[in-house]
Amino acid sequence: MSDVIVVGAGVVGAACAYYAARAGLDVTVIDRGPVAGGTTGSGEGNVLVSDKEPGPELELAVLSNRLWRSLAQRYGGDGGFEFEAKGGLVVAETPEIQERLAGLAAKQDVEHTLVPAGSLRDYEPHLAGDLAGGVLYPQDAQVQPMLAAAALLRHAARSYGQGALRLRLGTAVTGITRSGGRATGVRTSKGDVRGGAVINAAGTWGGEVAALAGVDLPILPRRGFILVTEPLREPLIRHKVYTAAYVTNVASDSPELETSAVVEGTPAGTVLIGASRERVGFDRTTSVPVLARLAGQAVALFPTLRDVRAIRSYCGFRPYCPDHLPVIGPDPRMPGLYHACGHEGAGIGLAPATGHLLAQLIAGHRPDLDLSPFRPGRFSEEDQ
């Protein structure tokens, strides 16, 4: 019997487990695969405040950014997950876009610096010469997402007692056990596990876990490809650099392919190139036109990348909700069931805040942030 059962060992599940253990709760984490085997293992590790419109998600992002920093500090500086406060640089192709970017930055109320065209190369010496300016967001950071998930689970077990966190990998959740309408645990491929609260942190597959409890959660996969270059001897790119179109695409509802240039270096020396968005189900087939577009956009931003080789690419499925907001909180339709999923492309960044707020809630405290914009019941409220 655990106080909390977390379904999903991705970064959100790991953060939920970490903060629950830290709050003194006994946690069991269950995943049908390994740690970080789903969308976490296909991410870039974005910890961004720059790409959020003002509103509840930005507040969540700001809180989460602070939590990532303190986690990194608490566990050796980089947290054991390559935390890097590299800053984000959003660039504008035209003066009009630059004006819009400046307007957004003013509304966001997060730390930023407007960068005129002439100063762009002070920040990124290899940027193309035809850009109209940009905005620098020093709080934007990056983590290695798989290590982040694994490290959070490890830190929880080490810091709060091995008994406080049990990890059951390769174990598929096949049902939610209940008593008198209340969730009492999960049924798995390796037997039942009882718990006081069940957190659905199954990411893109969160809708399936919710369905096991008989509740509907509209989470759909939104596919993205990432190109990875050969390791470069000298880091070419200092910040996370992306074009203004990225902000628009993130917020878009279109099922069609949308791409925008997102380019950044990693501690391993490789350059990661994104980002594409399409709603095509769970189709893993590589799309050459998408890869070609990503490559073209990256080269347009950094012409020196033209002769750099892409050595691999991977795709992942962002857990997408119709209103682009994650689902965080108790499910009114089944007491004892909580959701922490649907973070779309921001799951890495938003994981600590999600875990922290849910742990507060489950431990009986008032959460630091109002969770009502993220409430699981919001999709069915119109029908009620």
Add this chain to the structure above:
Amino acid sequence: MTYDLVVVGGGPAGVAGALTAVRAGLRVALVDSGARLGGQYFRHCAVPGAVPGAVPGAVPGAVPGLGRFLRQARALGERADVLLRHQVWSAAREPDATLAVHGVTPSPEGERPVVLRTRRLLIATGAYDRPLPFPGWDLPGVLTAGGAQALLKGSGVVAGRRVVVSGTGPFLLPAACGLAGAGARVLGVYEAGGALGLARRPLLALDKAGEAARYAVDLARHRVPYRTRQAVVAAHGEREVEAVTVARLDKGWNIIATRVVECDTVAAGYGFVPQIELGTQLGCGTRHDVDGSQVLTVDTGQRTTVPGVWAAGEPTGVGGWRLSELEGRVAGLAVVADSRALHAGPATGTAPREGAARAVPGVLVRRRVRWRRFGEALQRAYPVKPGWQGWLRDDTLVCRCEEVPLARVREAQDLGATDARSIKLLARPGMGWCQGRVCGYALSCLAGEPPQPPRRPIAQPVTLGALSESGEASAGVTVDGTGGARADDPPSHPNPPTRRNS
């Protein structure tokens, strides 16, 4: 323009398949990354005009089938587009149901993208060496058995070297003979497997005994000792290999006793890994072969599970050049039958599949079954035993590209990585330049799982510049090996040879 068949791979399987199809009047292109045709088996001796006996390092007659291969290659060059020095990085289904084969080729302005459109694809991409890690295997001077063969290409490179050959499988013999013939001093061939591997199995004794005996004679002539149940378990040296530890092994390849042998080159190989990523890119079904390798599933006509995609040779299971050539021919015949069924239209009432099945003469089918059994028997005779994992130390690199030592692999497992993929995600083995081709097998052994189908959406490194232009090419601009559009060529017109030997 759209080809009737594009063949990727210019070894025995690819050349035989392409030639079979082109002789039946199909428009065929064959693409290979090498500067000449030949594949792993023939490449280093398939110099145009070369006579087998004159190959550097080759003992007279030690390259069976070479003359026949050269004739096929010549005939192919006259009738098909042979695109050499073309690296294929992707095969994809286009919206109009044709296939697009994306490659790059060097040009004075840098890498140039090439897209071939085709109705059918034959994957004949061969196999690469399967090494096992051991302490010191990252030192210069440690090569794969196949890598050592490649050294023979330039004569004199190996002359005077003191070489130790180690691993398992019959391929060690030609590797050692080749090295000895090229003037290297081969200090020993250490076969980790049992002594009776070949003799115990009647199939092998029947079909391969002659060849094995010839190698044995050759080794004796060069005074090369052949030792079974022994292997190089460590290499030592400051900047390059100066010595190796050779161990006597028990049945499970655990170390019984060791001695040090001074040498400057190690050629080690533990079998082969079929190169199947173009197939997995297209969604072709795979299976585990006898030796644990992932191979493409094919039917009697060498068809994969994906319509329009055939595979022949090692990608369907390691079995040597004879089987490869045979499978190439079978695939070619099946492709021709498929093409004719298409042109005849549905009115014939014959499903393409049935037509193709009849197109392959029974004698070829039976021969193929025999050679396939032989290949499987060889795989069974030379299994890799788990004791090799005991040769590793904590600091032994498992992945050389990303310099990941064993300790980091174990750490990742401790962190919750339960399979090879998640070990890769946490500790980076297999994320480097070679994309896990070198360490993939070892890593899956360490993870305790059979090898999984490769996920390599980019099969070969491609510059971002060329990649960005691949999108445009995909949208309709077809580029070919001669740099000119061929859209005007009438179908079935024999294309001018575009062979570009250096």
